[in-house]
Amino acid sequence: MNIRSLTLEQFRNYEQAHFDFDPAVNLICGENGQGKTNLLEAAAACSTMRLFRTAQKKEGLRFGQDHARILADFQAQGRDFALELRLSRLKSMEIYKNGVRQKRQSDVQGLLKTVLFCPEDLMLVRQGAGARRRFLDTALCQLRPYYARYLEEYNRLHDHKTRILRDSEEKPSLLSMWEDFSLRMAHIGAQIIRYRAYYCKKLLQAAAAVYADIAPQEVLSGEYQTVSSVTDPFASAAQIEQELVDHVLSHKQAEIAARSCLSGPHKDDLVLLLDGRSAASYGSQGQVRTCTLSLKLAERELFFHEDGEYPVLLLDDVLSELDRRRQDFVLNRISAGQVMITCCEDGISDKLRTGAVFQIKNGKII
Template sequence: MHINTLELHNFRNYEQESFVFDPSVNLICGENGQGKTNLLEAVAACSTMQLFRTAQKKEGLRFGTDSSRILAEFNAQNRDFQLELRLFRTKSMEIFKNGVRQKRQSDAAGVLKTVLFCPDDLLLIRQGASARRRFLDTALCQLRPNYARFLEEYSRTHEHKTRILRDAEQKPALLDLWEDFSLRMAKLGAQIIRYRAYYIKKLLAAAALVQSDIAPHEALTGAYKTVSTVTDPFAPAAQIEQELISHVFSHKTAEIAGKSCLSGPHKDDLLLDLNGRSAAAFGSQGQVRTCTLSLKLAERELFFDEDGEYPVLLLDDVLSELDRRRQDFVLNRIGDGQVLITCCEDEAAEKLHAGGIFPIQNGKKY
């Protein structure tokens, strides 16, 4: 899997620019604030249909413009694809796959698969649960189109139910809808939990192997934490659904009082331990970074196991955040597949033996 060409029109600080990438390693270099990360964000958007630095797609528009376009041509599973994303200031994003407009974002997510590693990810272990859910969801939405659809509808239903709870004090009649939305969230949530459980099981097994290579004396283990009434996240969806219904109905009074949805997979977490102790609470800075490296590289291996080809790996200025030993480990692990790396150091090109080099200045190649 690799991207052949990428065209940007009024995206972030790019007015009009095009790139032809090497199928191996591509180095995107330049000073800070010139648009290196913007380029990776455009590539990542073509796989996830999201901008990884903001939830507001209109923020991807170049200043003073009302629309933006990202056009990628790539090869996946020995087939050529063209994917076009059109972003607007005043309406929803439009997506075209091979020239055909897609009805839903989930219809295009995961055709191009990417794994992104950026400096913020080094804080993944110590960040809140929402960051780890986002990490899981980004991979699963690419691997499992049905999961993306379930998650998309669950998010909308959760948003509507939250609005009902917040407005119920002024409009008590809205609470008549509480049960319908709760039941729908339970049905969708059961599917989400099963997908997450199976993925986390594979992820942790792969991450433990990577961790043993980086730090042989540090055993990485973990657990999936979901709604307390779910006795087995691998159980049939119908069983999980009933357990979710039981939990949410027992918390109805608390939800109304708190004006928020207290129950469901939107509260899930991925717990990680090193040698039996919480990595977040007891791990050193180096240990936490090693855990994150293990998770990200394991994610890449799971994509390969699924498709028989590596996803496009996006490394956003992450090497400078790692010590030399961890830098070498990452570089030794990316011998196959296409890689796009951003950096500020001029000597990186020689160290990485890059196939393509793209100096960037103020949103332009030079």
């Protein structure tokens, strides 16, 4: 799997730029603020259908512009694809695969698979549960198209139910819809919980093995935490759904009083442990970074085991945040597959079998 070329038009600080990538390692150099991360964001968007630095796709537009395009030609599973993302200030993003407009984002999510690793991720262990849920969802939406559809519907239901609860004091009649939304959220939530549980099990096994290679004297483990009433997240969807229904019905008055959805997979977490203790609370900075590093490399391995080919690895200036030992560890683990690395340091290129080097300045290749 690799991106052959990427064309950006009016995207971020790029007016017009075309990149032909090497199937192995691509080094993207330049000073801060020149557009290196913007390039990786465009590549990642062709996989996830979103911009990893903002929830508002219109923020990807170049200043003063109303429209932008990202065009990617890539190879996956032995087939060639052309993907076009059209961003607009006034409309939702339009997606074209091989020239044909797609109705849903989930129809193309995961055709191209990417794993993104940026400096902010190094604090994933200590961030809130929402960051870890996004980490899980980003991977699962690429691996399982049905999961992306379930997640999209659940988020929509959650938003509607939250508005019902929020406005119910002024309009009590809205509460007549509370049960319908709660039951539907339980049905969809059961599917989400099962997907997450199975993925977390595989992810933690793979991450523990990677961590042991870096720090053999320590043991990384963890657990997937979901609604307390769910006795077994690996049980049938019907059983989980009933447990979710029982839980939410028993908490109806509490939700009305709080004016928010108090339980559901929107509050799930991935708890990480080092030698049986909370990595977030007791881990040193080096241990926390090694945990995240292990999770990201494990994610890449799981993608490989799923498809038989590595996803495109996007490293956004993360090597400069690691000490030399961890730098070398990462570089030794990414000898296969396509890699795009942004950096400001000239010394990084000496450690790479670089296939292509791009020097970026003010959104232009020089």
